[in-house]
Amino acid sequence: MQTRTLGSHGPRVSALGLGCMGMSAFYGAHDDAESIATIHHALERGLTLLDTADMYGPHTNEVLLGKALKGRREQAFVATKFGIVLDPNDPAARGINGRPAYVHAACDASLKRLGIDTIDLYYQHRVDPGVPIEETVGAMAELIAAGKVRYLGLSEASGATLERACTVHPIAALQSEFSLWTRDPQTNGMLAACRKLGVSLVAYSPLGRGFLTGAIRSPDDFDADDYRRGSPRFIGDNFARNLQLVEQVKTLAADKGCSPAQLALAWVLAQGDDVLAIPGTRRRSRLDENLGALDVRLGAAELKAIDAVFPPDAASGSRYVEAGMRMVNA
Template sequence: MTTVETTRLGGTASDVVVAKVAHGLMMMTWRPKPIPDEVAFESIKAGIDALPPNVKMFLNSGEFYDNNWSTGNLELLSRFFEKYPEYADRTFLSVKGGILPYKGGHPGFSASPENLRRSVENSNKALRGTKKIDLFESARVDPKIPVEDAMRSLKALVEEGLIDHIGLSECSAETLRRACTVVPVAAVEIEISPFSWEEETKKVLAVSKELGVAVLAYSPLGRGFLTGSIKTLDDLEADDPRRRFTRFKPENFQHNFVVVDRLKAIAEKKNISPSQLCIAWVGSLGDKVIPLPGSSHKTRTLENLYGGNVELTSGEKAELDKLIEEFEVKGDRYFGADPKTTFLWG
């Protein structure tokens, strides 16, 4: 068995050892046609089976990772753990929540004590007792409620035994610092990739390092763009949600593909895939920076996982840093909306 690189989480979970690369599960269910259970289960198992018994696979799910913002992703996990109960203790499960009950359109988010309790209880109900929520994150920072109050609400749920640890998602560096005055945050989830390397991201990493918080770097492959497998928009199904992202728009696609070609050339010289190169670069940003790619198939899960083993030379790192800093990516991280209205940084 190839040895897999590991790291530790932060805050109240600093004793937990996980694989250096986590496993995002969102796209197993948040798609027009969900991945069949048997395929999804093999994808999840593959990552866990590659680890020694004392290392946990970090699984990232959400209360709303399904069509119509439902609990389908957690229900998939409940079926997985019912079939493979011995895998429950070998995983560390993170669940994002805090959405408002779905009534059509975008449901919005709320960090009120009542809604956070409802969200946690709803997530636990979907898991049906097969697995405890190791880490709970509000999917966005609620601008109407001080983060200190939200953390106190979640701390109460920890004390009740409903969840074990608390994380943050899409928060600013200052919000993270304020949150840690209430309870040591175990992990903060933000987008990091060669496509997404903003100034606020760098500040979050700096504060996380200072305070000992792990960083979950989601979409390290630019939602699949940076893998090189999507060569034209025709490679995406007509109803693929990525067509809505500004970086995938026809007027931006070919311009942004220049980065893919450059990454592919560097990867080929190193005899690794572009995906593994991106994961290695993200992982090189800090000991507690954990790349969080999504995968729905066994081969991709293992390719991603072993990307955490790739070591970049100083020359390779400098070449990548220069490319990422100098190339101007066209389009933003989401749909071109004002970040303040979509809570991308709270």
Template structure:
């Protein structure tokens, strides 16, 4: 195994690599491709290569598929479960026919049901890190978290976390059972958790932070040229960042980052990942290809100087408008 720095995630005892592997793009969601077509064998080979390089922290969710992604992860880790740290999520309601209702469910009975289903799909008897994927507006967070705490007591879950929530919710949840992590979109293009004080609250409470979409959903790869680069069913077409004039403004910013990356003889993606790591946070870039997992793990080892960080943050200063990260309906439930 190659050496990848290990970090403490939060203060409850979980130790993980400085960079994880987001598995979402390895399967469809409700029949739609996420970030283009995926090949199961290549995806599994990517997970295996990540492990060889020390990248044993996998991030999935029951939403992805639904359920197909957890089953793919199960195939990849079979016979080698103890070597992986597996995070999965629940909260988007999935019915008994394995269909998404597109509602949210954080009720006690559903938490238990969702966890049992994930354990079965992952082919394991414990989940390392179990997140509430989205807040259920109709269920008090205290009810959801006490149900998650029961799973910890039963040994089915080792650590718990929340995704896309605000400081108030984090404090309430943490008082019921200590949180190990909060996961939110975070990149040079998306820093609302800094602006809204979430990172400060996490620091104060000793909770770790996991940054998903650290490559700005593809913008920070420096490879996008036009909205026509996406397949008709690519979900990014529905995101404000990728529409109209905003798309081209974002490309200009990405081009400046590309220039800086070229000077350092690394890729734009590597520079964007190294920036998140330099902030003391754990990025989980998603990929389904060996080539990119290798590049991403290398990026976690790149050291940026304070001058590098200042330059990057002057290209996209805090508060720069890059477009909402979801459509209006989905924006209504994040950060609450």
């Protein structure tokens, strides 16, 4: 397993992690037994970075991961997140809470669900515009002092917010969507800020929410309750235009002798040793395919060819609906 350092002075973790969200939420039907088997298989293959959040389920994904970690805690580097608050009466409604008292309460609840004593990496899932980032990170730092958390992270924070956060306590990782069809960290200053401050970038949805695998051919491929049915890039003309881009990725992958998913992941990892990726999957077979990306080496000419097919503004449609986009790069 290839490893990378998390932040300037953080631990070594697997370059590819496992995003666990889809095991419990948002992507339709799931099988807990296969999900747990997939987590166990990941640990056996040397993958250490496991990513979840309290709002996945909500809560059930942390419980699932906790079950999978029984007797295996020492093999895993556990990352979870707080801050997105769901309305029990309206599943589509989202709020953000970064108040210090909530930070402490959310951490205690996550520890209980996970069944562990310490969270390895604790992220603020979204920046609360009503609470200065210094106050939120100050509360997160108190969790480290209490032995409940080892390292701190932010998710979808702007470079300016990240810089302010780092004046309070070192931030090991900034999580953001980053892939061939979401190049925002390269264009909005986020990646540059990470490098200035010694913060690793952890790319979520590095496979474009499954689209870059080439396995999705029609919106009808999604379950009725799959949130992608209403996501801008997966509907109408946007879907058709993005599918044409994926066809070109498939051609590039065939020329390289790898799968489209492996090419897409190799591209993310080739963006720098300070970039990690956490593709999500619910099946062992897909996990093994993803790990095959570690054997794919892309030279300068190949990266240039990929960029020609998938420049930063190539994807059609925003990555979230309007309300979701207001919560990113804050």
